[in-house]
Amino acid sequence: NAGVTQTPKFQVLKTGQSMTLQCAQDMNHEYMSWYRQDPGMGLRLIHYSVGAGITDQGEVPNGYNVSRSTTEDFPLRLLSAAPSQTSVYFCASNHRGHTDTQYFGPGTRLTVL
Amino acid sequence: RKEVEQDPGPFNVPEGATVAFNCTYSNSASQSFFWYRQDCRKEPKLLMSVYSSGNEDGRFTAQLNRASQYISLLIRDSKLSDSATYLCVVSLQTGANNLFFGTGTRLTVIP
Numbered sequence: 001n002a003g004v005t006q007t008p009k010f011q012v013l014k015t016g017q018s019m020t021l022q023c024a025q026d027m028n029h030e031y032m033s034w035y036r037q038d039p040g041m042g043l044r045l046i047h048y049s050v051g052a053g054i055t056d057q058g059e060v061p062n063g064y065n066v067s068r069s070t071t072e073d074f075p076l077r078l079l080s081a082a083p084s085q086t087s088v089y090f091c092a093s094n095h096r097g098h099t100d101t102q103y104f105g106p107g108t109r110l111t112v113l
Numbered sequence: 114r115k116e117v118e119q120d121p122g123p124f125n126v127p128e129g130a131t132v133a134f135n136c137t138y139s140n141s142a143s144q145s146f147f148w149y150r151q152d153c154r155k156e157p158k159l160l161m162s163v164y165s166s167g168n169e170d171g172r173f174t175a176q177l178n179r180a181s182q183y184i185s186l187l188i189r190d191s192k193l194s195d196s197a198t199y200l201c202v203v204s205l206q207t208g209a210n211n212l213f214f215g216t217g218t219r220l221t222v223i224p
Binding site: 035040041042043059090104105106107 | 115117121155156157158159200211212213214215216217
């Protein structure tokens with residue numbers, strides 16, 4: 001199993017550009033989540049999904065969209081990038097009810113100029 | 114007020130030392146508690162869950178004090194490979210996906 005994969009690993013955007021961060025898992029996990037990690041802030045939940053076709057907002061959803069058309073994929077869209085979205089983004093997945101075994105992807109380092 | 118607060122450190126300890134980290138959480142309704150480990154520029158990985166009765170995994174011991182709303186992690190006989198950032202994590206619901214992460218405590222084990 002590849003586990004949780006994320007692409008790209010690094011990305012530089014200009015303010016106002018849009019892009020999609022990709023996340024995929026091959027463990028047949030029902031739940032998937034997106035976090036951002038900033039210095040001094042810890043990881044914060046952006047959006048999450050409990051199954052295909054179902055998404056919900058986390059702590060910091062503004063400026064991001066998600067969709068879950070398949071169990072495997074959970075892309076995160078930045079609609080109009082802002083410097084405040086410079087961060088490291090982690091995708092995670094887990095089986096329903098097994099929050100203690102969240103598997104994280106390797107992360108995407110995003111810089112918005 | 115942050116949901117989870119940790120001393121950011123850094124903690125610099127010699128090999129073989131015992132080191133303890135504490136973390137406090139603000140919501141008394143919190144149900145599940147974890148310690149994650151994060152190596153530099155890597156993703157977080159679950160180290161251990163924390164149960165009310167306390168639990169041990171080799172050189173690592175985790176304790177939960179619900180009355181005082183704090184969680185601790187004790188590492189005995191520190192190894193160089195223990196150098197990492199340790200994240201305290203809390204969930205309001207058992208099995209829910211809404212995890213709250215502390216900022217992490219950085220540990221460096223010195224030869």
